[in-house]
Amino acid sequence: MKRRPTAPRRKKAPQRGGLWGATEKLSRLRKTNGLLAYCLGLYGFLYLPLAVMVAFSFNGARRNVVWTGFTFKWYASLFHNAEMARAMATTLEIAVAASVMAAAMGMLAAYAMTRHAPFRGRGLYAALLNAPLMMPEIVMGVGLLSFFSRVGLPLNFWSLACAHALIALPYTTGSIRARLLSLKDSNLEDAAMDLGATEWQAFRQITLPLARPAIISGALLAFTVSFEDFVTTFFIAGIGIVTMPIKVYSMMKFGVTPEVNALASCLLVLTIIALTINRTLVKETKS
Amino acid sequence: MADASSSTQELASKEPKPPSAGPLLEVSGIVKSFGRTKVIAGVSFHVAAGEFLTLLGPSGCGKTTTLRIIAGFEQADKGRVFLKGEDVTTRPPYLRDVHTVFQHYALFPHYNVFDNVAFGLRIQKLPKRQIKTRVTEVLDLVKLSGYEKRRTTEMSGGQMQRIALARALAGRPSLLLLDEPLGALDLKLRREMQLELKAIQRRLGIAFIYVTHDQDEAMAMSDRIVVFHHGRIEQIGTPSEVYRKPKTSFVADFMGSANILSGRLIGFKDGCVRIRLEDEVEVEFPYADPLPVAQGQALCVAIRPERISVRYEGDLPLRGSCVSLPAILADTVSLGDETQMFLAFFKNSTKTVLSATMEARHQNERRDGTPVWADIRWRDILLLEPEGE
Known part of the structure; x- marks a missing residue:
């Protein structure tokens, strides 16, 4: 009881700083302020252009300089533009076809990498599958173009979808492979076969349902990869196939119009939705 | 057996066993290497019908690999496995009348308790009604009736172990393999489960091959113990034989001190x-x-x-x-x-x-x-x- 009076004084002590405390505080302040400024600068550089773009897609004026009032008219004209609608449809169709192909092939590749008995050159096999991730897309584009023209394959919807599936394959394989590895550790397929399931039944009833979140999240990544691909598409898209990124590029030739802003904003929203679904799926697999 | 409940009697009266003279399972001359490490260096033993056999040894002695070879998950480099007199050495796991209880349970997380236990029965395409009665029986046996609709992911370790046991027993195998099934449970629960497992094994008359590194567990439960060391068998015998007449200094020191x-x-x-x-x-x-x-x-x-x-x-x-x-x-x-x-x-x-x-x-x-x-x-x-x- 007697000690009580000392307690408040002790609490106060560190606040009285004197000269030493002041300089320390200042340097700490400088440190945090410096860090804050750096972060603000970086994030500003990252996201301010996007914010400006989204904002100006609602701007009444035709030029991107002054703000004259809020409007939806660019979105309206975008959605009434038949060419634009066709480009959007083409892009979506190609992205769906490419992501389905990439997911299916990714599943097979991941299964081989994790379930097949060790074979010679398995490391090389896995590395070669991941190579498109590192390869400059120009190389892919040129290579595919000369391949298609040499072999005599027509440059059409399907050749483009296949090319996109190829670029997206490392993403689906990686996502599914991680999941299959963790499933392998838990002996679930062994347990199913132990109870009488054939390898195929174990795959259908245990592996596939449990790998589904990883397959979907891989496919979503593949979808965004295909959706936004410009370089490869630019090289090998045949005549008459115009995807969204190509369309935006051609529109840009006439300057950054509010329609381009509106279009880019739509793509941004789509990407955010896809990434959010992907995140939640990844979280689900981990739990 | 006379006072056993009807459900266990039903379970125990599996198809009439052929009056075969040989052992239920015979493992002869098994050799297995992973890469350059020899995990099993010539192992032979047999299991009689209804016997509780324990494979005992320190970790890394080859006992789990032996179990996986019996189950069919691994193929032996040399040696043969006979089940009821038939050579099953190269048979895949789904064609062996043997079920396994895994160390970490390996319950299917996307199924509830009922579906987990019913998995093997559905693969066998038993009629729905029969599946239901069988699942009810085994869940009753492991004291988990009423948990059918629960998700396995929200159950305790002890409960998951019971479900794994029920799932393995539902198919009425003649031989059950248990890979350190109590390893993840705390000591008190382990003692309880030991007694229960032993009681279930006696009631059903199913042969158990039980893998453990815990010599007390082996002493308490087994009819016979196979002591493993460095991929070889040091001694096979009843618990008291192995304890009182150890053949090697390893056995003497491992069984008690x-x-x-x-x-x-x-x-x-x-x-x-x-x-x-x-x-x-x-x-x-x-x-x-x-x-x-x-x-x-x-x-x-x-x-x-x-x-x-x-x-x-x-x-x-x-x-x-x-x-x-x-x-x-x-x-x-x-x-x-x-x-x-x-x-x-x-x-x-x-x-x-x-x-x-x-x-x-x-x-x-x-x-x-x-x-x-x-x-x-x-x-x-x-x-x-x-x-x-």
């Missing part, structure tokens, strides 16, 4: 052996069992700590049929009810011999360095082959 001394057989006459311990102390005593080595050769001598009784100067010696050796008390450690005394028998070696006793009189500590007498009954001195390598 033992003082392992090096010795040399220097004489054998009229049923009496003469042994030189640690090249120093000579003892002579009658020995009835066959000797592990020829005269003049080195051997191992194992004596269990609880079989050495210590007396002080002036105490009455143990009456008859024992050897008495003078020693110096090197250290005394009190572990609550048990007292451990370290005795120095030898002048040339610092090796001490441990004696463990529950006697209260040893608890009032004597000073280290006190001369004492150690009495060891003849039959408690185990003569073993010298340690390999």
